[in-house]
Amino acid sequence: MAENQESTLPQSPPRPEQEDPDPPTPRSGQPPRSTPATAPEHRSTVRSLLRLWPYARVIRWRLAASISAALVAMLSVLVVPLVLGRIVDGPIARHDLSALWPLAGALLLLGLVEAGLFYTRRVVLAGPLAGLETAMRGDLYAKLQRLPVSFHDRWASGQLLSRATSDMFTMRLFLAFPLVFLIVNSLMFAAGTAVMFVLDWRLALITLLPALPLIVLTRHFESGYSLAARRAQDQTGDLATVIEESVLGIRILKAFGRHRTMAERFRSQTHELRETELHKAGLLANLWAVIVGLPELALGCALAVGAYLVAQDELTTGTLVAFLSTALALRWPVESLGWLLAYANEAATATDRYFEVLDEPEDGGAPAPAAGTATTGTATAEATDAGATDEGIRLTGVRFRYPDAPDDTPDLLRGIDLHVRRGETMALVGATGSGKTTLTALLPRLYEATGGTITLDGRDIREIPRARLRELVSVAFEEPTLFSASVGENVLMGAPDASDEQLRRALDTAQADFVERLPAGTETQVGEQGLSLSGGQRQRLALARAVVGDPAFLVLDDPLSALDVHTEALVEQALREVLGSTTALVVAHRPSTVLLADRVAVLADGRIAAVGTHQELLRSSAVYRELMSGEAAPVLEGSPAR
Numbered sequence: 103m104a105e106n107q108e109s110t111l112p113q114s115p116p117r118p119e120q121e122d123p124d125p126p127t128p129r130s131g132q133p134p135r136s137t138p139a140t141a142p143e144h145r146s147t148v149r150s151l152l153r154l155w156p157y158a159r160v161i162r163w164r165l166a167a168s169i170s171a172a173l174v175a176m177l178s179v180l181v182v183p184l185v186l187g188r189i190v191d192g193p194i195a196r197h198d199l200s201a202l203w204p205l206a207g208a209l210l211l212l213g214l215v216e217a218g219l220f221y222t223r224r225v226v227l228a229g230p231l232a233g234l235e236t237a238m239r240g241d242l243y244a245k246l247q248r249l250p251v252s253f254h255d256r257w258a259s260g261q262l263l264s265r266a267t268s269d270m271f272t273m274r275l276f277l278a279f280p281l282v283f284l285i286v287n288s289l290m291f292a293a294g295t296a297v298m299f300v301l302d303w304r305l306a307l308i309t310l311l312p313a314l315p316l317i318v319l320t321r322h323f324e325s326g327y328s329l330a331a332r333r334a335q336d337q338t339g340d341l342a343t344v345i346e347e348s349v350l351g352i353r354i355l356k357a358f359g360r361h362r363t364m365a366e367r368f369r370s371q372t373h374e375l376r377e378t379e380l381h382k383a384g385l386l387a388n389l390w391a392v393i394v395g396l397p398e399l400a401l402g403c404a405l406a407v408g409a410y411l412v413a414q415d416e417l418t419t420g421t422l423v424a425f426l427s428t429a430l431a432l433r434w435p436v437e438s439l440g441w442l443l444a445y446a447n448e449a450a451t452a453t454d455r456y457f458e459v460l461d462e463p464e465d466g467g468a469p470a471p472a473a474g475t476a477t478t479g480t481a482t483a484e485a486t487d488a489g490a491t492d493e494g495i496r497l498t499g500v501r502f503r504y505p506d507a508p509d510d511t512p513d514l515l516r517g518i519d520l521h522v523r524r525g526e527t528m529a530l531v532g533a534t535g536s537g538k539t540t541l542t543a544l545l546p547r548l549y550e551a552t553g554g555t556i557t558l559d560g561r562d563i564r565e566i567p568r569a570r571l572r573e574l575v576s577v578a579f580e581e582p583t584l585f586s587a588s589v590g591e592n593v594l595m596g597a598p599d600a601s602d603e604q605l606r607r608a609l610d611t612a613q614a615d616f617v618e619r620l621p622a623g624t625e626t627q628v629g630e631q632g633l634s635l636s637g638g639q640r641q642r643l644a645l646a647r648a649v650v651g652d653p654a655f656l657v658l659d660d661p662l663s664a665l666d667v668h669t670e671a672l673v674e675q676a677l678r679e680v681l682g683s684t685t686a687l688v689v690a691h692r693p694s695t696v697l698l699a700d701r702v703a704v705l706a707d708g709r710i711a712a713v714g715t716h717q718e719l720l721r722s723s724a725v726y727r728e729l730m731s732g733e734a735a736p737v738l739e740g741s742p743a744r
């Protein structure tokens with residue numbers, strides 16, 4: 103199985119709030135959910151945008167061709183005033199129409215060249231940019247698959263969704279247009295300024311007077327705008343989360359009549375986003391007013407002074423026309439500066455947000471195997487595959503705490519010592535919230551133990567490549583998640599190379615005979631999250647997925663909880679056969695599930711309190727008796743075991 107098993111096999115441990123009638127408080131506001139990891143005040147737009155270079159590098163020649171085409175097109179615009187000046191001082195001043203035609207033809211040619219070059223600029227870049235966006239999105243998706251479950255616990259799905267969609271679009275658009283025109287317009291501005299100085303330096307100085315206040319203003323604008331841009335993009339992510347939760351949880355919202363509460367939250371978030379967008383528009387409008395107003399004022403002054411100079415015979419009319427036309431041709435590069443800078447800021451923010459995910463460490467900070475640990479090291483490195491040792495699953499001093507657990511709480515698991523012999527089935531029982539699901543999630547390394555060692559047939563799981571580990575350890579969690587694919591595809595996620603016979607056997611084991619009655623059998627599409635199936639049907643498919651590959655180690659988290667008594671008995675009967683040929687850890691809440699196991703381990707206070715057969719524990723363990731009888735069972739929900 104591939105590295106991306108995290109998303110295909112087990113799901114995050116079920117949360118107590120999943121069935122809460124009140125829509126859960128959005129997790130925005132928690133660190134990576136809506137607050138930027140990099141404070142925008144400290145980031146440089148250019149440095150952020152430079153991070154796009156490894157992707158842009160692939161299309162650098164196309165980018166260069168596009169910039170060149172746009173540059174030549176813009177420069178041809180600058181030649182137009184010079185031709186106009188010649189027409190005014192030549193054919194028009196001398197009333198010589200025969201000299202007009204070649205110059206008029208030149209103007210027409212310049213127009214055609216400009217149109218052709220702008221077309222080329224777009225065509226040259228469109229295809230490669232679509233490829234670049236695909237590559238970036240692919241990298242983001244692959245990264246999301248590799249990141250540990252603890253990352254997904256922290257990040258709201260809407261934040262990730264907005265990065266994969268709107269942020270990606272912003273970055274591509276920046277490379278297609280604003281980047282090209284920031285370069286081209288700057289060069290055109292420099293060339294136009296040079297032309298103006300050549301035509302008349304006094305008028306050029308007057309025209310350039312607003313440059314200084316404009317530079318100060320744009321710097322000020324940039325810092326304010328980048329903050330607003332970041333806020334807007336984070337709010338878009340939060341909004342996506344609310345929409346997603348509303349759609350996925352529509353049954354609960356309707357059943358409890360909470361759609362108004364959710365709609366209220368949606369409205370308030372859209373209102374916040376609207377406010378931010380208006381703030382951005384206000385900033386841009388202020389900048390624009392100055393960017394457009396100041397040069398117009400300067401141009402008016404240049405016109406007055408130019409007219410005076412013409413009257414004094416210090417300047418020809420043609421030169422004045424050429425000068426003013428050049429100055430007018432520079433209006434676009436100057437006026438466009440406002441939104442080009444705004445867009446560059448949006449793109450820099452999108453780039454930051456994109457790389458915040460790509461920069462996340464992938465191994466989840468797994469501590470290295472302790473030196474000298476008896477069961478680790480090269481001597482046993484190949485044990486699991488070679489079967490050199492016969493140890494089954496061994497947990498030694500295993501500790502774990504969730505990264506976001508409050509500082510003043512003890513570790514959830516505080517030194518688990520447990521040995522499941524090879525071929526044995528061990529049931530794991532404990533009070534609600536005692537950490538059973540968490541413990542099972544440590545075996546396939548969905549979470550990294552924060553202390554101690556876990557070995558499979560003598561080999562430390564940290565030494566086994568993740569993909570191999572997840573082939574060895576198959577998991578079915580209590581909350582079965584299916585994907586919008588066919589029944590067969592969902593089950594075969596547990597073993598893509600399994601034969602039809604294996605698929606049929608797995609479905610038999612899980613008593614999933616309902617599949618035969620589906621319209622297209624195993625080819626039937628189950629809809630998004632398998633919601634077209636009942637809870638019990640989903641759970642049986644998840645069980646089939648866990649057993650289809652005949653895994654060496656099987657972890658089942660209360661896999662029969664949604665089944666009726668009759669079906670449960672049938673599944674248990676079939677499961678016994680599977681469990682006979684594998685080493686299994688089965689989280690159990692009910693005596694019927696416990697009876698599947700050879701021995702039972704009791705989890706209490708973050709440790710294994712007792713191990714024995716069902717009968718032995720009934721005699722010797724008061725905690726076990728309480729758990730099995732259902733009388734006064736300790737409840738630790740919502741807090742680590744104490």
Ligand SMILES: Nc1ncnc2c1ncn2[C@@H]1O[C@H](COP(=O)(O)OP(=O)(O)OP(=O)(O)O)[C@@H](O)[C@H]1O
Nearest residue numbers: 115255504533534535536537538539540740741742
């Ligand atoms: N992703 C998470 N981040 C932080 N805390 C979590 C996370 N998942 C679970 N917890 C907390 O860890 C504790 C143990 O949860 P866990 O799901 O392992 O218990 P459990 O014994 O399997 O419970 P149950 O029998 O109800 O399924 C609970 O207090 C829970 O709130």
